[in-house]
Amino acid sequence: MHKRAVIVGWAHTPFGKLDDPDIESLIARVSRGALDHAQLGPQDVDMITVGVYNNGLTPQGFEGALVALGEPALRFTPAVHVENACATGTAALYRAMDFIESGRGRVALAIGAEKMTAIPAREVGEVLLSGCYRKEEENPAGFAGIFAQIAQAYFERYGDHSAEMAMIAAKNHQNGMANPYAHVRKDVGFDFCNTVSDKNPIVVGPLRRTDCSMVSDGAAALVVTDEETAAGLARAIRFRARSHVNDIMPLSRRDPIAFEGARRAWQQALSDAGASLHDLSLVETHDCFTIAEMIEYEAMGLAKPGEGWKAIREGITAKDGRLPVNVSGGLKAKGHPLGATGISMHVMAAMQLMQEAGDMQVPGASLAGVFNMGGAAVANYVSILERVR
Template sequence: MTRASIVGWAHTPFGKLEDPDVESLMARVSGEALAHAGIGPEDVDGIYVGVMNNGFSKQGFEAAQVALSRPELVHVPATRLENACATGSAALYTALDFVESGRGRVALVVGAEKMTAKSVVETSDILLSASYRKEEGDTEVGFAGVFGRIAQNYFQRYGDRSEELARIAAKNHRNGVSNPYAQMRRDFGFEFCNAVSDKNPYVAAPLRRTDCSLISDGAAAIVVADEETAQRLQRSIAFRTRQHVNDILPLSRRDPTTFAGARIAWEKARSDAGVTLDDLDLVETHDCFTIAELIEYEAMGLAAPGEGYRVVREGIAEKGGRLPVNPSGGLKSKGHPIGATGVSMHVMACLQLMNDAGDMQIPDAGLVGVFNMGGAAVANYVSILERRK
């Protein structure tokens, strides 16, 4: 079986953008990614689009929209993927499967979302569809409320970790200052993140505004190619491993304070890659809420259950720590346009591996982990990437 690798990418800024819709966002990155890869549109064999939508726009059928800005792609097979907040990774992994199966040599992956055209109330309801509505559909303030309940359960079991959540928020906002694509390039500091105030109120107690990721517009694209094609191109980022593990959707049927699916995905990734966490130079993880990043420390194996606070207190996840986590600023600072997020996280990893991350750069980054999840750790994707060329 041929192994596929990433050979090019593109990324818009994230935030409240002037682009009117997903079509225009995808148009911005699709051509740029192909140009970055050194691939002509005539060489693309498949297109894989990640857009959640689910009510953000009445216009669906996003896979067919990529060719509207690139007439050369009109007859290329195109498919849209949706897997909640892991939609972008679902599109990327499907493109990798397409190339590695031998069905094509080059695939274009585009992830995008236009969220800011809806009101906060509408957006909250749309995002709640990533939970089990039969049991969780009445959760106040939507998906933030779901994670607020997770935080409450975690605190009841392991003690109040509000200070550690504030330190995670402060870390990611501090890191985001260096990310030119980030929606919120501002260092708020620990004291602001740790206090409840008019500017930092509770959104879903114990989660404050600084504990919650942003409503965002944005797009990112990646070009993947088979080994023979990649050998003649300028760059090649390979997957040492990639794992996808699901968990049951209703939180009532599992321990919400333990991301079991994420833990299994990380265990499989480390085993398949033949590495330990000490071999990784950094991780980009899915901090949709700060409580998620705290529990993910435990799921990836940085700390025992209930002891993720040690990672925070010991500075392990800081840029200068033993395993920097989210040097890009994460979803917390960079923004979280749902369909674009998984693709964006892999682009951030590629920038690090190519030593192109600017002020975000972790020196001598050679092996990078990415964790992207859909829902409350329901669809769990772990990639471990390395530079081949």
């Protein structure tokens, strides 16, 4: 019989510029916390997956081996490091789920973490370029330069929608005020986001600082088990469906504003879930830049191509809208420690479904969508989550 992996517990650090000295300390902060939340112990864990992007953000590699340093009782537990650009966290989670669903074990611990502020800010952009096709896409502005090109291409085809991008930024910052883990908990307002100023300068192309997610430290962890084990625990969040679709890496070999891999991942997940987008109570989506969230509205089917801006302008994606998007504040306000992001997004969704999201809570949330992507819509992951108990 096909086994299904179920989320039964989690832990989450604040995101931001943290005092934790290294990736090892961040991992230690969430590993035991997630197990305690799941009402399980280190002796119950059959597999550990660790999602860390790194690629020069810190000198320490071999991150899978760091978990036992913070939790010695996990010393002999199999552990692997997983990396898939900005989707590293979800890749680690899905690897843990594959282990459970293969029947090789009953409990897995998936950890996502990143220490991004250990190197000078000017060097971070250079590191992040390893998530694009450097042969063609090398540029002095780093990954912001890639999404500036995407934004410019969108504007050339569909008109300048900088104002709607500012609305997305303002929405997510307002939502982030309710998130105790968020990097920035400040309602900066639409006027500030829509105005170029000394405090909100142009970063590159049409992107202002408020259009870009921040360089953050942080970690999150999830415990997943088989359904039989979950039946005896306090929490159980099931994946009604999950999908992973990869697109070709170079933007020159595809329509850069179509996000076709993301669209296919959403279509596959919703079909497998036997659901439509309008059945969802909320979505946590990958707003590394505001232009990404706007195009993702189109990829998920909330708007027609070229009309994603209408979803924010009409209030559809507001917390009290028809489909709330990024009620956690998203990457924009919550922060984007690369390896932790995918795990964090699933934690935020699970909290909503358990009615444990505090001031972030969407009343009556019963079905949640999560979209996490690596690169510029290259690795695309969609999860459809529901509460079992």
